[in-house]
Amino acid sequence: xxxxxxxxxxxxxxxxxxxxxxxxxxxxxxxxxxxxxxxxxxxxxxxxxxxxxxxxxxxxxxxxxxxxxxxxxxxxxxxxxxxxxxxxxxxxxxxxxxxxxxxxxxxxxxxxxxxxxxxxxxxxxxxxxxxxxxxxxxxxxxxxxxxxxxxxxxxxxxxxxxxxxxxxxxxxxxxxxxxxxxxxxxxxxxxxxxxxxxxxxxxxxxxxxxxxxxxxxxxxxxx
Numbered sequence: 001x002x003x004x005x006x007x008x009x010x011x012x013x014x015x016x017x018x019x020x021x022x023x024x025x026x027x028x029x030x031x032x033x034x035x036x037x038x039x040x041x042x043x044x045x046x047x048x049x050x051x052x053x054x055x056x057x058x059x060x061x062x063x064x065x066x067x068x069x070x071x072x073x074x075x076x077x078x079x080x081x082x083x084x085x086x087x088x089x090x091x092x093x094x095x096x097x098x099x100x101x102x103x104x105x106x107x108x109x110x111x112x113x114x115x116x117x118x119x120x121x122x123x124x125x126x127x128x129x130x131x132x133x134x135x136x137x138x139x140x141x142x143x144x145x146x147x148x149x150x151x152x153x154x155x156x157x158x159x160x161x162x163x164x165x166x167x168x169x170x171x172x173x174x175x176x177x178x179x180x181x182x183x184x185x186x187x188x189x190x191x192x193x194x195x196x197x198x199x200x201x202x203x204x205x206x207x208x209x210x211x212x213x214x215x216x217x218x219x220x221x222x223x
Contacts, residue, residue, distance in 0.1 A: 002190050005077045009193035014039030016177050017131045018191045021123070021209055025166050031128045034174040038181045040188055044089050051090045062092040068114035071099040078118060078189075109143050120192065123210040128173045129158065135185050144185070151179040 002010045011019070019032040055061060069079050076099055083095040100108070108114055121141075123130040133139065133155045137147040154176040162169040180186065194213065198205065201222050206215040 001078065001081050005081055006074065006190065008195040010190045011193065013188040013191045014041050015188060016134075016180060016186070017128045018209075022126055022128050024170055031170075031174070035178050035181055038178055040181055040184060047089060048091075051093065055092060060092075062094070064094040064096065065115040066096045066098055067116045067118060068098050068100070068105060068108055069118040070105060071101055075099065075118065082118070112143050112145065118189070126210060128170075128177070129155075132158075132173045132176050135180055146180075146183075146185045148179055148183065148185075151176050154179070 002012050013019075015032060015035055017031050020030060022031045023029060024031070055063065067079055067082065069075050079097045079099060083097060086093055086095050098114075105117075105119075109117060109119065121131065121134065135142050135144075135146045135148075136152050136155050137149075154172045158169045158172040158176070162172055196213075203220050203222055204218040206218060208214065
């Protein structure tokens with residue numbers, strides 16, 4: 001999907017916090033490295049096993065589900081790819097797609113009016129917590145009804161009692177993300193990137209890992 005459909009430098013993602021987004025204040029270790037051993041990788045056989053178990057529990061031999069997503073060209077291509085992959089690999093599954101404008105998708109998201117939703121998250125600040133706390137019980141962005149008391153407590157501790165202890169706070173966030181991965185609270189797809197061209201004679205252009213892509217304050221043109 002990232003190589004042939006997006007083709008813009010995006011990379012496949014198996015975790016929640018992106019690669020090369022945040023680093024330990026003391027050791028400079030990439031947060032991404034901490035849970036790479038439990039990342040949600042691609043496993044067709046396990047998916048088939050889980051799907052068969054689900055059908056058996058429902059007493060059905062087939063099921064139809066809908067994907068809710070955006071209506072941009074890139075979104076439509078992603079939906080078509082996911083639909084094809086799911087229907088090809090999971091016998092008895094039929095996927096329909098509802099491609100709607102962003103405002104409508106957010107409204108349906110808030111109302112939890114979807115079976116499967118393809119959505120993204122853009123960080124608000126450069127800290128793992130901007131991703132890690134997305135699934136707290138009754139959280140403002142948790143419209144999948146995920147709930148885990150241990151995860152909630154780790155997030156709360158990282159925001160309060162551990163805020164003054166760099167190492168303990170970092171470890172709490174690592175463990176919180178690990179719980180989300182182990183319980184498959186979400187299904188990561190890709191880490192977004194953008195393809196840009198920059199001439200060699202443009203100097204001093206500052207790239208950012210989130211938010212505004214570039215700062216031009218210090219940029220110069222040297223020809």
